[in-house]
Amino acid sequence: MSIKMSIALRLAAVAVSLFASELAQANSDECAPVRDAIARLGAATFVQQHGIVTRNGARPVASDLLAFGDLEYWREGTEDWEVRTRQQIPLVLDSLDTVFECERTGSEILGSAVATSFAYKRLMPVPRGVRNVRMWISDNTGLPIRSYVEIDPEGTKGTAEYTFSYDSDAVQPSVAWPPIRPGRSGDPDLLQGRQLGRADRPTDH
Numbered sequence: 001m002s003i004k005m006s007i008a009l010r011l012a013a014v015a016v017s018l019f020a021s022e023l024a025q026a027n028s029d030e031c032a033p034v035r036d037a038i039a040r041l042g043a044a045t046f047v048q049q050h051g052i053v054t055r056n057g058a059r060p061v062a063s064d065l066l067a068f069g070d071l072e073y074w075r076e077g078t079e080d081w082e083v084r085t086r087q088q089i090p091l092v093l094d095s096l097d098t099v100f101e102c103e104r105t106g107s108e109i110l111g112s113a114v115a116t117s118f119a120y121k122r123l124m125p126v127p128r129g130v131r132n133v134r135m136w137i138s139d140n141t142g143l144p145i146r147s148y149v150e151i152d153p154e155g156t157k158g159t160a161e162y163t164f165s166y167d168s169d170a171v172q173p174s175v176a177w178p179p180i181r182p183g184r185s186g187d188p189d190l191l192q193g194r195q196l197g198r199a200d201r202p203t204d205h
Contacts, residue, residue, distance in 0.1 A: 031102035034118050035091055037137045037144050038099070041164070042088045044143065045069055048165045055151075055158035066170060073173045081173040090125070098123040105134065110146060114139045122149075141166075 041047065047067035054060045066073045072086040091098055102120040109115070115136040122133045129152070136146040149160040 030104065030118075031097070031099050031120065033116070033137060033142075034099050034102050034120055034135060037135065037142055038089050038091060040141070040143050044166050046166055046168045046170055048167060048170050049162055051160055051162045053151075053158060053160045055156050066173065068170075068172050071177065073175060081175050083173070083175040083177055093123055093125055096123060107139075108136065110136055113145055115145050 049065040051063045052060045063076045070086050073081045073083050075081045105117045105119050107116050117136045119134045122131050132150040134148045138145050144164050147162045151158045
């Protein structure tokens with residue numbers, strides 16, 4: 001092999017390596033606003049999340065999650081509130097990014113807020129799998145305003161829609177702490193292995 005050909009091959013290899021690195025960096029940068037929004041959600045002192053989950057075309061089920069500092073309260077429909085230590089949404093699971101393949105999908109006005117929407121994939125721990133998520137992030141605060149999740153745990157197809165607010169005047173439910181009885185199991189959703197349904201604490205952002 002001639003010296004010129006050897007140099008050309010090396011340069012080609014370097015170019016491919018740089019392209020792959022730039023592509024990975026671009027994908028990482030595209031996901032940065034989503035990861036930042038999830039981190040801000042976890043750091044917010046007051047969070048009010050309302051969800052509507054629909055499975056297999058059945059009647060939609062409403063749920064609410066309220067966060068006050070280190071505690072979170074959850075209920076389905078009009079059931080009694082349950083309380084537990086606040087859970088955080090993991091951004092890394094077994095050394096893997098839980099938020100990936102992000103794409104900016106547009107800008108919209110939701111209520112009085114201007115929001116940028118992102119479509120992405122989310123790795124869920126329990127049950128292990130990947131879900132398609134779309135999140136609307138406030139341009140002003142960087143916090144999630146709304147999310148839409150496609151769910152398919154063990155063949156149970158459905159969707160979940162969540163809206164988020166951050167009212168410091170929200171009323172904290174009166175529930176014994178620590179709980180008198182263990183709460184329902186759940187991983188942690190928006191958004192954690194928060195799954196969607198009675199056994200989970202919905203937050204998939």
